[in-house]
Amino acid sequence: MxxxxxxxxxxxxxxxxxITNQVTINDCANATLCIGALPVMxxxxxxxxxxxxxxxxxxxxxxxxxxxxIDAMVAAGKKANRLNIPVILDPVxxxxxxLRTDTIKRLLDNVHVSVIKGNAGEISILAGQGGTVxxxxxxxxxxxxxxxxxxxxxxYACTVVVTGAADIIADSSRTLRVGxxxxxxxxxxxxxxMAASILGCFAAVENDHVQSSAAAMACFGIAGQLAxxxxxxxxxxxxxxxxMDELYNLDTxxxxxxxxxxxxxxx
Amino acid sequence: MxxxxxxxxxxxxxxxxxITNQVTINDCANATLCIGALPVMxxxxxxxxxxxxxxxxxxxxxxxxxxxxIDAMVAAGKKANRLNIPVILDPVxxxxxxLRTDTIKRLLDNVHVSVIKGNAGEISILAGQGGTVxxxxxxxxxxxxxxxxxxxxxxYACTVVVTGAADIIADSSRTLRVGxxxxxxxxxxxxxxMAASILGCFAAVENDHVQSSAAAMACFGIAGQLAxxxxxxxxxxxxxxxxMDELYNLDTxxxxxxxxxxxxxxx
Amino acid sequence: MxxxxxxxxxxxxxxxxxITNQVTINDCANATLCIGALPVMxxxxxxxxxxxxxxxxxxxxxxxxxxxxIDAMVAAGKKANRLNIPVILDPVxxxxxxLRTDTIKRLLDNVHVSVIKGNAGEISILAGQGGTVxxxxxxxxxxxxxxxxxxxxxxYACTVVVTGAADIIADSSRTLRVGxxxxxxxxxxxxxxMAASILGCFAAVENDHVQSSAAAMACFGIAGQLAxxxxxxxxxxxxxxxxMDELYNLDTxxxxxxxxxxxxxxx
Numbered sequence: 050m051x052x053x054x055x056x057x058x059x060x061x062x063x064x065x066x067x068i069t070n071q072v073t074i075n076d077c078a079n080a081t082l083c084i085g086a087l088p089v090m091x092x093x094x095x096x097x098x099x100x101x102x103x104x105x106x107x108x109x110x111x112x113x114x115x116x117x118x119i120d121a122m123v124a125a126g127k128k129a130n131r132l133n134i135p136v137i138l139d140p141v142x143x144x145x146x147x148l149r150t151d152t153i154k155r156l157l158d159n160v161h162v163s164v165i166k167g168n169a170g171e172i173s174i175l176a177g178q179g180g181t182v183x184x185x186x187x188x189x190x191x192x193x194x195x196x197x198x199x200x201x202x203x204x205y206a207c208t209v210v211v212t213g214a215a216d217i218i219a220d221s222s223r224t225l226r227v228g229x230x231x232x233x234x235x236x237x238x239x240x241x242x243m244a245a246s247i248l249g250c251f252a253a254v255e256n257d258h259v260q261s262s263a264a265a266m267a268c269f270g271i272a273g274q275l276a277x278x279x280x281x282x283x284x285x286x287x288x289x290x291x292x293m294d295e296l297y298n299l300d301t302x303x304x305x306x307x308x309x310x311x312x313x314x315x316x
Numbered sequence: 317m318x319x320x321x322x323x324x325x326x327x328x329x330x331x332x333x334x335i336t337n338q339v340t341i342n343d344c345a346n347a348t349l350c351i352g353a354l355p356v357m358x359x360x361x362x363x364x365x366x367x368x369x370x371x372x373x374x375x376x377x378x379x380x381x382x383x384x385x386i387d388a389m390v391a392a393g394k395k396a397n398r399l400n401i402p403v404i405l406d407p408v409x410x411x412x413x414x415l416r417t418d419t420i421k422r423l424l425d426n427v428h429v430s431v432i433k434g435n436a437g438e439i440s441i442l443a444g445q446g447g448t449v450x451x452x453x454x455x456x457x458x459x460x461x462x463x464x465x466x467x468x469x470x471x472y473a474c475t476v477v478v479t480g481a482a483d484i485i486a487d488s489s490r491t492l493r494v495g496x497x498x499x500x501x502x503x504x505x506x507x508x509x510m511a512a513s514i515l516g517c518f519a520a521v522e523n524d525h526v527q528s529s530a531a532a533m534a535c536f537g538i539a540g541q542l543a544x545x546x547x548x549x550x551x552x553x554x555x556x557x558x559x560m561d562e563l564y565n566l567d568t569x570x571x572x573x574x575x576x577x578x579x580x581x582x583x
Numbered sequence: 584m585x586x587x588x589x590x591x592x593x594x595x596x597x598x599x600x601x602i603t604n605q606v607t608i609n610d611c612a613n614a615t616l617c618i619g620a621l622p623v624m625x626x627x628x629x630x631x632x633x634x635x636x637x638x639x640x641x642x643x644x645x646x647x648x649x650x651x652x653i654d655a656m657v658a659a660g661k662k663a664n665r666l667n668i669p670v671i672l673d674p675v676x677x678x679x680x681x682l683r684t685d686t687i688k689r690l691l692d693n694v695h696v697s698v699i700k701g702n703a704g705e706i707s708i709l710a711g712q713g714g715t716v717x718x719x720x721x722x723x724x725x726x727x728x729x730x731x732x733x734x735x736x737x738x739y740a741c742t743v744v745v746t747g748a749a750d751i752i753a754d755s756s757r758t759l760r761v762g763x764x765x766x767x768x769x770x771x772x773x774x775x776x777m778a779a780s781i782l783g784c785f786a787a788v789e790n791d792h793v794q795s796s797a798a799a800m801a802c803f804g805i806a807g808q809l810a811x812x813x814x815x816x817x818x819x820x821x822x823x824x825x826x827m828d829e830l831y832n833l834d835t836x837x838x839x840x841x842x843x844x845x846x847x848x849x850x
Contacts, residue, residue: 064451072608072624074339078505083552088505089409089451090339093382096415103412103450115627115651117382142623145637148630183637184598184623236831238612238622281548281815284828285617294551297503331718341606345772350819355772356676356718357606360649363682370679370717384649548815561818564770 051264051308052301054255059085063105063253065246068092068122070112070141073239076289077108080243083296084268086250092118097125102132105253108245109162111152112141112185119152126160135163135252139245143171144182157205163258165201166210166245169194175209176200195224195313208258210248212241216266217313218259225263228309229270231277236285237292244269247296263310271307272296318531318575319568321522326352330372330520332513335359335389337379337408340506343556344375347510350563351535353517359385364392369399372520375512376429378419379408379452386419393427402430402519406512410438411449417441424472430525432468433477433512436461442476443467462491462580475525477515479508483533484580485526492530495576496537498544503552504559511536514563530577538574539563585798585842586835588789593619597639597787599780602626602656604646604675607773610823611642614777617830618802620784626652631659636666639787642779643696645686646675646719653686660694669697669786673779677705678716684708691739697792699735700744700779703728709743710734729847733758742792744782746775750800751847752793759797762843763804765811770819771826778803781830797844805841806830 081088170187173180176197181188202209211217216227251265272295348355437454440447443464448455469476478484483494518532539562615622704721707714710731715722736743745751750761785799806829
């Protein structure tokens with residue numbers, strides 16, 4: 050299934066419209082292109098509805114929010130909703146400032162999102178259980194994160210992805226755990242943002258967003274594992290370049306060898 | 317000629333003022349520095365005229381347009397015109413949204429540009445023959461692109477560069493074809509933007525902009541070919557780092573070995 | 584001392600709030616993470632005070648200034664001052680345009696900065712001795728730069744760092760010279776900006792900002808020296824990736840082997 054979805058991304062080359070932060074905008078575009086889709090990044094209120102309408106998924110990331118950009122996110126998100134284009138939301142730094150809380154509330158009040166991806170602190174806050182975010186980093190332990198993931202999925206009627214040592218993916222009825230990835234991914238700024246881009250690429254080709262999200266996180270994680278194994282990787286800088294290589298080179302054989310997705314059975 | 321122009325860039329170290337997009341701004345600055353010129357990137361309306369006046373070329377790229385930035389492009393472009401500083405225009409995504417069409421019209425109505433560089437879709441639209449641009453990507457076949465390139469050059473009284481498997485460069489009287497480059501360049505976000513930067517570096521030191529543009533595209537393409545050959549390149553991520561290396565290391569011997577510029581004879 | 588300060592950065596993981604330029608924002612974030620601290624980059628007036636208050640240092644860089652961003656710098660800087668959070672200022676391109684002169688004057692009139700880092704032209708201008716900056720590059724010879732560094736430190740009652748072949752660090756009573764670094768660092772856009780980030784990381788853990796700044800510049804320079812030695816570095820592109828690796832891998836043994844800090848005795 051994961052390998053087939055990757056093939057569909059590469060065959061259909063969906064256009065992924067990003068309204069995203071200034072820090073990792075280039076990385077998100079390159080990750081999107083490497084996995085086989087087409088990126089476009091724009092946040093001008095005057096064109097985001099038109100660009101979203103031409104796209105196959107919309108990725109919204111609030112990493113460096115400004116008033117005009119937030120307006121553009123709402124406008125593009127509403128347009129995407131009207132056209133049944135999936136919206137992926139990355140609530141970067143939710144909990145760190147009031148602006149981020151207000152922005153996420155405004156977005157979720159106005160736009161139905163298909164997939165929300167965040168770290169444990171961000172998703173715990175979304176689930177109403179509180180959390181601590183320092184800058185854009187989750188702080189502390191979240192022992193009930195699987196339950197929080199499901200709760201957030203129910204509240205927002207969407208698929209929720211929590212990134213971590215293992216990624217948790219849930220909607221109102223299913224929970225999956227993806228064990229792919231490498232600790233080195235946490236040493237590079239923007240791997241979380243790139244994950245949201247990859248989630249968008251897969252959501253663009255598959256309507257079951259638990260499946261598409263599990264495939265996306267698995268592919269991204271396997272690329273990270275393959276990169277971490279390479280002899281020419283000596284630290285985060287060479288790892289980042291190599292991660293792009295491995296996203297581009299990812300094939301069915303590697304997916305079959307490394308795929309680690311399991312269903313979480315809950316009572 | 318190409319090798320001599322590269323030496324002039326390195327000797328004169330022209331200052332290349334960019335008003336450009338957020339996605340590839342770092343890549344454009346690094347490509348400019350690697351080829352031997354000095355980059356400066358700023359888009360504040362309050363300083364772009366002063367910065368343009370201190371520069372040797374102005375590169376305008378509409379990849380992530382905002383109202384303030386478009387105003388800055390017009391102001392800087394007019395100032396550059398008054399001082400005979402060459403202006404390079406990269407109409408990124410022309411055809412994808414009305415905002416981009418309006419922006420390019422406003423720019424071309426108010427600023428005389430020396431060089432326009434675009435993909436086949438963008439240039440075909442500029443030539444009045446229509447085209448399809450998905451996000452920022454040219455879609456479809458353009459069998460008469462050499463004629464469209466010449467037509468656009470006549471309409472805007474400038475040099476036009478169409479990037480592709482071979483690059484086409486034309487003004488009202490000459491057409492050149494540059495066969496340098498590697499398919500891997502299309503797997504990295506921003507190589508088109510970087511090409512515009514390199515076009516600016518060469519236009520800053522040579523007033524014959526068909527010649528300067530051919531030399532720029534050849535040097536950039538040869539750097540891409542040399543990068544693609546390197547053993548340590550395993551995909552788009554390592555290729556991108558290596559492309560910068562090869563721009564920096566490019567020498568006359570490599571240019572002589574790989575240079576592929578031919579004149580297109582038309583009746 | 585330098586090795587101990589690096590260990591403190593890695594142990595305390597200070598949050599470094601950047602209000603910085605669009606060109607090198609990703610590099611600054613990655614350099615901060617590689618050295619062991621946590622980066623957060625945001626410039627929205629609506630949240631910078633709250634983000635600065637949660638941070639352990641604030642780095643202000645005027646590389647791509649806009650009116651809203653300058654307001655955010657002043658607001659965040661004042662808040663940091665009230666909370667005794669150190670502020671690092673990188674007056675990028677000071678001298679190139681009136682906007683930059685006015686911005687730096689406004690910042691220094693309203694915010695007490697702990698550390699100012701600039702090139703010779705920028706610092707000479709700050710010291711009232713004039714200088715020439717082309718784009719963001721220092722032009723010309725500055726034979727009295729050590730005296731200018733001390734003068735600027737006295738005028739602004741702070742520590743001043745002048746980057747160059749050797750870095751000069753002074754406050755009103757001491758002057759240090761750091762001989763670490765490699766010429767290749769000047770071939771990559773943003774190493775100056777990254778240096779300001781590293782200065783922020785060390786200022787966050789040590790109140791003696793001459794000491795913290797010397798340790799920061801030495802660590803950054805040693806990482807550059809180690810990167811330049813690596814066999815897999817073939818030019819600026821691979822050097823940049825490797826510089827991040829070496830920041831991450833930097834250890835006490837390398838610091839002891841390469842550390843080159845000397846006190847400048849003045850009469």
